[in-house]
Amino acid sequence: MAGGQEGVVVVVGAGPGISQAVARKFGRENFKVALLGRREASLAELCDKLKELGITAKGYVADAGDFAALKQAMEQLTEELGSPTVLVYNAAGGMTTMALPKDLDPETLVQDFRVSSAGALAAVQQVLPAFRKAGGGTILLTGGILAIEPLWPIMCSLSAGKAAVRNLGFALYKDLLEENIHVATVTVCGRVEPGSGELDPDHIADIYWELHTEKKEQWRREVYVPKDAGGHIKV
16 A cells, blocks of 8 residues: 555645535544635634544645745645645636637637646645655545536636646656555546535545455556446447
8 A cells, every 4th residue: 555544635626515524534533634725714623623623734825826835835834743644636627718719719719828837736746855754645536527528618628737747646656656646636527515425525435445455466557436437428
């Protein structure tokens, strides 16, 4: 396995859904939690909820598309919480970009890409020294069905970014495998809501934990949620 219990999980793109459920899951497994996001007030609220459960959690303000800010946050959290052992990249650019491909400003696409894919690469490169020193680590990327099929052309910027980070994840899986670093994408195919079975955020968080703790000979580069979604995607 890339890792087991106890360590520091870094969540980039922290919010109230999947990322908070993942933070809660790892925190309950004795991990310290570092939440990175754009808004200090939101981070404070998320951290307070984790602390109520007895979880050590700290928030760090950083836009995933601002690589200098990302680097600074990583350095600060390492000093305060310890070296990262798990990276969860949950940030996505283009969530509010609504434009058909024929109308999309290329500069908007570039800015969204900084968050969706380039930010993921920047975050990975920041944790690699600690992972190498520790002899391994885990990198988990939050993906989605739009990476495979752009269901709504008006969300093409988000779709393109998700496709890019999925491809990047596959490349990183091959690139870092021999260094005992497990890279995997969790491809979520549906609306995430509490009480929605396989699409419940706590259920999805369990999958992130499974990926972190599975034995190396069982490592997967991608998991679909729901688990049978891959067989129903028409491309």
